[in-house]
Amino acid sequence: QVQLEESGPGLMQPSETLSLTCTVSGFSLTSNGVGWVRQPLGKGLVWMGTIWAGGSTNYNSAVQSRLSISRDTSKSQVFLKMNSLQPEDTGTYYCARHNWAYFDYWGQGVMVTVSS
Amino acid sequence: EIVLTQSPTTTAASPGEKVTITCLASSSVSNMYWYQQKSGASPKLLIYSTSSLASGVPDRFSGSGSGTSYSLTINTMEAEDAATYYCQQWSSNPLTFGSGTKLEIK
Numbered sequence: 001q002v003q004l005e006e007s008g009p010g011l012m013q014p015s016e017t018l019s020l021t022c023t024v025s026g027f028s029l030t031s032n033g034v035g036w037v038r039q040p041l042g043k044g045l046v047w048m049g050t051i052w053a054g055g056s057t058n059y060n061s062a063v064q065s066r067l068s069i070s071r072d073t074s075k076s077q078v079f080l081k082m083n084s085l086q087p088e089d090t091g092t093y094y095c096a097r098h099n100w101a102y103f104d105y106w107g108q109g110v111m112v113t114v115s116s
Numbered sequence: 117e118i119v120l121t122q123s124p125t126t127t128a129a130s131p132g133e134k135v136t137i138t139c140l141a142s143s144s145v146s147n148m149y150w151y152q153q154k155s156g157a158s159p160k161l162l163i164y165s166t167s168s169l170a171s172g173v174p175d176r177f178s179g180s181g182s183g184t185s186y187s188l189t190i191n192t193m194e195a196e197d198a199a200t201y202y203c204q205q206w207s208s209n210p211l212t213f214g215s216g217t218k219l220e221i222k
Contacts, residue, residue, distance in 0.1 A: 035211075037159075045151075045159065045202055045213040060210040094158055101206040102149040104170065106158040 002026035004034070004095050004107035012114045016085050022078040022095030022107060029053070029071055033098035034078045036069065039109070040091040050098045051078055085114045118143050120203050120214035128220040129193040137217045139203035141184045148186035149204040150179055152197075153216075159202065163188060195221050 008020035022034060035050035049059040051069045059067055068081045078095060092111050096103035119142040129135045139148060150163040161170040163179035166186065176191040190197055198221045203214040 044215045047211040047213070058209070062210070101147065102161060102164050102204060103159070104161050106160070109158050
């Protein structure tokens with residue numbers, strides 16, 4: 001069955017670069033897109049960006065200058081890198097399969113805290 | 117950016133009661149998508165393409181709407197439906213979510 005699992009450090013310092021990995025199973029990254037969605041604690045969902053089956057990417061302009069999404073299809077992994085972290089980047093980060101215009105499967109999320 | 121405004125922000129319903137959640141878009145969108153997020157869990161797709169039920173979703177859930185006004189309806193509230201519900205659009209960049217509606221059981 002389709003599964004996604006996020007992994008990465010839980011605690012980051014301001015100005016550092018965040019690196020998260022999404023490992024997928026049950027589908028191919030060359031057939032489906034994977035997106036990243038952030039949820040600040042107790043708040044709503046914010047789309048950050050998506051890498052598509054062909055390898056192209058779309059980013060939310062709000063974070064585009066700091067964000068990079070890439071993948072390793074041989075390992076079924078998608079990577080998120082975001083630099084210049086600030087406390088407001090604190091939250092749960094989800095990866096999800098991006099099926100055309102919506103997300104049909106989600107990972108369990110990884111909590112990231114940015115604090116000095 | 118298309119802003120999605122959900123109402124109500126919070127509501128409560130008794131078992132068996134009908135619940136309707138509204139999502140208003142700041143500009144016309146071609147389709148709306150709905151997610152359910154229970155406390156401590158990741159979001160789950162409920163409705164895609166405005167009115168199509170995602171796999172495994174009970175048929176007491178339904179979606180409708182067009183243009184700038186969309187709604188999610190739970191025909192008969194059950195205790196397991198207590199959750200926060202989000203609408204989402206991607207008719208234009210960036211993809212955006214509504215701010216959520218928290219539904220509690222009375």
